[in-house]
Amino acid sequence: MTNKFEGLKLQKTNYPSEGERIIRNDKGQIETNYPVIPYIEGDGIGPDITKAMKLVIDTAVTKAYGTSRKIYWWEIYAGEKSYNFFGEWIPEDTMEAIKYFKIAIKGPLTTPVGGGIRSLNVAFRQKLDLYACIRPVRHFSGVPSPLKAPDKVNMIVFRENTEDVYAGIEWEAKSPEALKVIDFLKKEMGKSIRLDSGVGIKPISITGTKRLMRMALKYAINKGKKSVTIVHKGNIMKFTEGAFRKWCYETALEEFRDFIITEEELFDQYGGKAPEEKIIVKDRIADAMFQQILLRPEEYDVLVTPNLNGDYLSDALAAAVGGLGLAPGANMNDEIAFFEATHGTAPKYAGLDKVNPGSMILSAVMMLEHLGWTEAAELTIKAMEETIKSGTVTYDLARQMEASKEVSCSGFAKAICEKM
Numbered sequence: 001m002t003n004k005f006e007g008l009k010l011q012k013t014n015y016p017s018e019g020e021r022i023i024r025n026d027k028g029q030i031e032t033n034y035p036v037i038p039y040i041e042g043d044g045i046g047p048d049i050t051k052a053m054k055l056v057i058d059t060a061v062t063k064a065y066g067t068s069r070k071i072y073w074w075e076i077y078a079g080e081k082s083y084n085f086f087g088e089w090i091p092e093d094t095m096e097a098i099k100y101f102k103i104a105i106k107g108p109l110t111t112p113v114g115g116g117i118r119s120l121n122v123a124f125r126q127k128l129d130l131y132a133c134i135r136p137v138r139h140f141s142g143v144p145s146p147l148k149a150p151d152k153v154n155m156i157v158f159r160e161n162t163e164d165v166y167a168g169i170e171w172e173a174k175s176p177e178a179l180k181v182i183d184f185l186k187k188e189m190g191k192s193i194r195l196d197s198g199v200g201i202k203p204i205s206i207t208g209t210k211r212l213m214r215m216a217l218k219y220a221i222n223k224g225k226k227s228v229t230i231v232h233k234g235n236i237m238k239f240t241e242g243a244f245r246k247w248c249y250e251t252a253l254e255e256f257r258d259f260i261i262t263e264e265e266l267f268d269q270y271g272g273k274a275p276e277e278k279i280i281v282k283d284r285i286a287d288a289m290f291q292q293i294l295l296r297p298e299e300y301d302v303l304v305t306p307n308l309n310g311d312y313l314s315d316a317l318a319a320a321v322g323g324l325g326l327a328p329g330a331n332m333n334d335e336i337a338f339f340e341a342t343h344g345t346a347p348k349y350a351g352l353d354k355v356n357p358g359s360m361i362l363s364a365v366m367m368l369e370h371l372g373w374t375e376a377a378e379l380t381i382k383a384m385e386e387t388i389k390s391g392t393v394t395y396d397l398a399r400q401m402e403a404s405k406e407v408s409c410s411g412f413a414k415a416i417c418e419k420m
Contacts, residue, residue, distance in 0.1 A: 005036075008100045012086055013093040019072025022102055022371075030371050033069045037367070038097045042107020043079045044345025045355045045409075050107045052357035052413035056380060057364045059417040064376040078120060079109040089120055095127060098336060105339040105367055107360060110347075121340075122168065125161045130331035130338055131208060132215050133159040135314040136366070142389040143322035144400035150321050152298040157317065158216040159310025161331060163208045164240075166307045170200035204240040204306060209247040215332070216304045217256050220279050225301040228252070228260075230283035231309050244306050245283050252281045286313075293317055318342070325355070325396050328362035330370075337370050339363040353408045356394040358384070361416070383419035387412070 003015045019036035041050045054073060061069055076094045083089050098104045109120040124130065135157040139150035147153070171178035178199045185191045193199065213230075220228050230249070234242030252260050256279075263282035266274055274280050284292060286309045292300065293316060305313060318327035324343040331338045341360040349355050361384065368377040388397070391404040392415045398406035407415060 005100070008096065010093045010096065012091060013076060013097070016072060016074040019074070021100070032371075034072060035103070035371065036072045036074050036101055038074050038076045038094075038101055038104040040076055040078045040094070040104070040106035040109070041081060042341065042345065043081070043110040044108060044347040044350045046079075046107030046109075046341075046345065048349075048351065048353050048409045049341060049355060049357035049360040052409050053105075053360040053364050055410075055413045056357075056361050056384075056416050057368070057376070059420060060368070060376040060380045060383075061373065063420045064373070064379055069373065069376075076104070078106070078124075090123055090127075098124075098128060098338060102335055103337050103367070103370070105360075105364060106341070108341050108343060108345045110345050122166060124338065125331050128331075128333070128336055128338070129162065130333050130336060131160065131162050132212055132332045133157075133161045133310060133314075133329060134332060134366075135159065135310075135317075135327065135329045135342065137314065137317040137321055137327065139321040140326060140385050140388050142385075142391070142401070143326065143397060145320065145322050147294065147297075147320050153293070153317065153321050155293070155297065155300050155303055155317060156219070157303045157305060157310055157314045158212055158219070159305050159314060160204075160208055160212045160244075160307050162307075163203050163205060164307030165200055165202050166311075167201070167203055169203070170198060173198040202237070202240050204244050206243075206247050209244050210251045211334075213248040213251040213304055214255065215334075216302055217252060217260070217279070220302050221256070221259050225279060226274070227280040227282060227300060228302045228304060229289075229300050230281070231286050231289045231303050231305040231313065232283060233286045233309065235285055241286075241306055241309075248283075248304060249281065289313065290316060293320060314342075323396065324359060325394075326358040326362060328359055328366050330363065330366050337367070339367045339370075353410050354395060355409055356396050357409050357413060361413070379420055380416070383416045386419045387415045390415075 005021060016036045020032050020034050022030055022032045022035050025031050041047045061071060076097045077085060078090045078094050082091055111119050138154045173196050181199045182193045185193060216228055230245050232241040232245045234245045259279055260281050261278045263280055266272060266280055318324050327342045329340055329342040340363055343359055346355055365377045365380050391401060392407055393404055394412050395406055398404040
């Protein structure tokens with residue numbers, strides 16, 4: 001197929017035939033009305049929820065803009081489908097496509113058994129340097145929740161994506177490498193570790209921390225959020241997570257001074273009453289934050305966390321509002337936005353048209369917001385909320401809701417479209 005996209009070089013994948021590459025104006029705003037959106041179906045339930053997502057998003061775009069805007073979906077490959085086609089879990093063509101178009105969305109991917117890839121999701125994040133995992137969490141009226149007031153939960157987690165224990169620097173117990181590290185630590189650093197220990201390294205850098213905090217603060221300013229909370233375990237890990245806290249505060253005070261006050265300043269200088277135009281920057285110990293999301297969620301807007309803390313917290317928040325089936329996410333850097341369903345592949349439901357496509361749909365809503373297509377995003381959210389309120393839901397919600405009407409994955413998508 002002829003390549004109309006200058007600079008895009010693919011070896012095995014067909015080029016997209018229609019659509020445009022995203023361009024930005026001088027203010028950084030996306031101006032493309034007919035973007036090519038690369039997508040990865042995903043494994044297991046991936047094809048079902050991806051098909052449902054595309055139906056909902058295409059309907060929303062058409063309802064909102066008629067023919068003046070349109071998404072041109074272009075399939076790229078990763079996971080089992082890619083391995084079956086190309087003998088590779090993540091082909092270089094896929095990485096090239098995401099780098100070129102600066103945007104993509106994917107379904108859940110399986111973790112290969114054996115082989116050299118620890119996790120396909122982690123591989124994407126590290127190879128593309130997608131340093132921020134962004135997970136907004138809110139409650140949809142009608143969704144069963146273990147909280148008494150789940151509507152008070154409306155947070156967005158900015159989780160560092162490339163460092164911490166997820167950097168994958170570790171050695172098996174009794175391996176030559178582990179024993180060598182243990183010996184070095186004993187002889188050179190005076191630190192004793194049992195010889196039968198597995199050993200891992202937990203890197204947290206100034207660079208990785210500050211760029212994450214910078215992105216979170218820019219988001220908070222643009223969206224009119226009231227607070228940004230640094231979540232850490234710095235009381236124990238003083239030179240990694242404690243440093244994360246310190247470097248986050250430095251970023252806020254040095255680069256965003258006109259927009260923020262610290263929580264300490266809030267009480268010392270403002271008597272506990274924040275000026276309307278200021279964002280409060282505060283911090284919480286990670287274990288205490290788990291209490292806060294249950295007991296006082298309304299006091300938190302944006303959370304900024306190292307990798308492991310963010311993983312736990314984002315899933316706990318999703319559970320608080322009804323589960324991962326309605327939890328969207330994106331992995332981003334300053335140029336690339338890669339949206340994803342945040343749950344697993346659920347292989348026993350593969351091809352059954354059964355599961356909740358909500359996570360994939362809401363991740364695509366984040367994508368619409370990234371494009372600046374807020375009308376289509378809001379239309380989707382409103383229609384989805386009305387569908388759930390009416391009791392028309394997939395099995396995972398139907399079994400928890402009285403007087404509900406259970407529908408299939410595609411049936412849920414069609415119901416959302418009808419509400420538009």
